[in-house]
Amino acid sequence: MEMEFQQVLLRVQESLSGDEVQDMVFLCSDLLSSKDLSTVTSGRQLFHLLEKRDLLSSEDSSLLLELLRIMKRNNLIRNLHFDAFTQTNDTATPRISSYRQLLYEVSESICDQDLKNIKFLLIKTLPRRKLEKDMTLLQLFLEMEKEDLLAEDNLDALQKMIASIHPGLEKRIVQYKTECFGGMVIAQESHSSASSTPDLLSLPTSVSSVGTMEDQVDRLSLTEGVSEISEDQSHNLDSSSNLPLAENPEIQQYEMKGDRRGVCVIINNYDFTAGGMPKREGTDIDKESLEAVFQWLGFEVLSEQNCDSVRMLQVLRDLAARDHRLADCVVCCVLSHGCVDGVFGVDGKTVTFRELLKTLSPLQCSSLYSKPKLFFIQACRGTNNQRAVFRQTFPGDEDTLVSDAAVPRDSIPEAADYLLAMSTVPHYVSYREKDKGTWFMQSLCDNLQLLVPRGIDLLSILTQVNADVSKKTDRSGLRKQMPQPEFTLTKRVVFPPPKTRPPLQ
Template sequence: MSNHLSSTVVTMNPSDVHKLLYDISEDLDKTETLEMIFLCEKRITAQEKENITDAKTLFSYLQRKDCISGDNLSFLKELLYRIGRNDLLREKLGVRTEDMKQLIEISAQISPYRILLHDISQGLSKKQVDDLKYLLNLSTAKTENAPILDIFLELEKVGKLSPEDLQVLKYNLEAIGCKNLSKNIEDFERASEADNQGLESLPDLIEKISIQEEQSNMTVQEASTGQPRLPQAETESDSGRPQQHTHINLETYRLEKQPHGWCVVINNYDFREARSRDCKYSNREGTMKDAEDITKIFNERGYITEEHKDLTAENIRKTLEMYSKKDHAENDSFVCFILSHGGIGTVCGCDGEEVEIKRLTKYFNGQHCPSLINKPKIFFIQACQGKESHPKVDINTDTESSFSFYEQDAMGTHLPLEADFLTAFATVEEYTSLRHIEKGSIYIQQLCKALTTHLCQDLIDMLTFVNNEVAGMLFPLGRKNVTQMPSFKSELRKKLVLPPPDATQFR
């Protein structure tokens, strides 16, 4: 396992974490504990809430759910920040308020809706709380002496309060003279509406853009800015007048950290264990060349490159779960290569067992890896997604296959990818991918070549270019001539330009 750059993340051992949480809990009163429970939202169930008597119990639940761990204290830090305990952040965790503000701007884990309700609760006097309870008419023994945050939870249960419907709360806040708090709701609604309008209008905007093909064989634009051009085109409006179309101006993910994050390479070569279980998987000759080239390229680009060889299916799961639990707060992206045999929607461990790709990517979604929220998570899968090969010409397959330098990574459900994910496959579903026994995998080698040549290119454009390059190649496989068609699935919200080797030119 190689490590080009040392990680800045400090992992605390369990006893130190336990002592830290104890010290913090001793400085938190019951009201502050209730505030943190409220901000935890669905991380703490109603039943668990009934059992929580103090901050120590709350922290124990959060540890069991991996929300707090020795290598990831980001959620704990945000909780303390939200309840206004900046003194504990500074004294116990060594975090300045200014740094915390920057951190949550990048990767906040508590929903804006929960923060809104918490802020409203902090702005109400005891009399205003009593008046609000009266107007809301929640006349149950449970709510009579309940704190305002519990009243909000009760309103949610009866369907009178949600992120999409804040009218009841807004109306009653105005009724008790809290127009400043009512304005907070209006600001939240405007922000939510702007986000929704942006999502809804994007397809219409794309529809209006006419792409003019200037060449029959398009190549990837090698602009130093890495920004693809969408040409302007004139069309006629409904009134018959020419109408000028506009460009789509997409933001670009900011990759400015050093190191940028981990580049994990899972490299399965030896399948003897699989063959001992009657799985007909050959050793993956040529894969070492792939891993070597990947490591070199991503080391040069400022990633912590770590290779894991010959993992069983269970160890593939455990390894990626381990990386998902690391603190990525000081990183700006995550990259993973899986080089193995595979099937439809799966990759194989060296024991022949399969693991679903969607299960592996799920470890890194916003729920399980909050420190990677709003940051690109890139997966490259060098494996077959089925058993079929792409025929290029008509052939006679009755005779035995002769020796070939190319092999198949034999044996793709489409992935329900979440925000900021990009998953690239060596081939489309139900088809095989090819690997040269000396020079490495066709797809990985073309990808590495593109990454080396097109330094400031948008990654989606680059992958499209690689798809075109690989699809245009002809490979002899036994007596057959076959092709290969790579694919990718993107849930990116911005343009993604991987940092070039000389990172200073990217800043």
């Protein structure tokens, strides 16, 4: 057993970059002395120190698992099969403080230019030699701690500094202070192992405007398994709503006059038993709603259940092999768990967003040239759902809200006429109620029914979906969600009003 565990540690070390080793050193700075950590340059040295302090062993590898999850190296955890060394993991006390995680997540959200600006702000506070060019933000944090400028209960200097560099990120710090010192500490749950610290996620750093960024920060997504959802009042649209006009002479519309609207494929992944992940309770509600709405819109709807990674791509290749010359557009809805690169098949293997979209490129399907290819993805874009923590719920609220943890690092292809409507912004989870379906897909279906008959274009409808989902919350008022469409559409997508009544009320 000991030999096998040492082999696992060796493989972890070989998989870590130098920066990742230093990230681990920072996260462990409350567990080991600064003198010991100052000499660490490799994973092997760090693991040896942790073993000497009885913080890591073949009987309990929970600390290493905790570190890897914080650093979002879940693929490494899956590949190395830690199960044999985690007998005590389900009851293990988390060792990395929420404060240390906050600083790490802040550093992950800061770009190189932000780091230069932070160093400039500190030039009269820290010695110039401490601000040398290659010093990372985490190293700066350690120096600030030495100078008593930063501590778990002293974040004012950091907050003031971040506010001038990254105003949206300041709200992260405010939220942390509220949670940890305002009498409310948020916990989370995943399907793997346990930990009780809050998951303070990294912030999206590439959004269209500061205003949008601050809105997204307000709409935090922490994780699943919390409280019941408050009454949603977002669908009370009246005639005075400032909805976009259907006619806009400056922007052309895609033609929607074909003999048939097109094909809508729905990939509905529910049972992830083979992939070692929880079943997606409530996803069939989304599937049924999507089927009804897109049939109402005139689409031929094809549903595929529980697709592994190979089958998911094959479904789209089969779609690309069809003759779409008489169709106006094509739609693909994917309901699944997600990961850092894309979405999971039920076998636990990843299909990247780029792979999904490329299957319908004009090179693969010439009959879709210049026609809109619309993708609606229900999956998280962050991995915090996979972090192991103890669960905290409100009385009577168990098992009502869950999430589908993912982040597409690769954007949509450069080819024109694509829409990728994601259920959440990068680095955040999205929510699914077991008895009602997901916030995003249910709002999408509701707004398609409400606004298509009024002649509203699809991007404006998705804007209303953003507004509706952003108003949803759990009873604590802290768990929020913000969808995000990405597109290379060259015209407006306006579906002809169906002649039949809406399928859902």
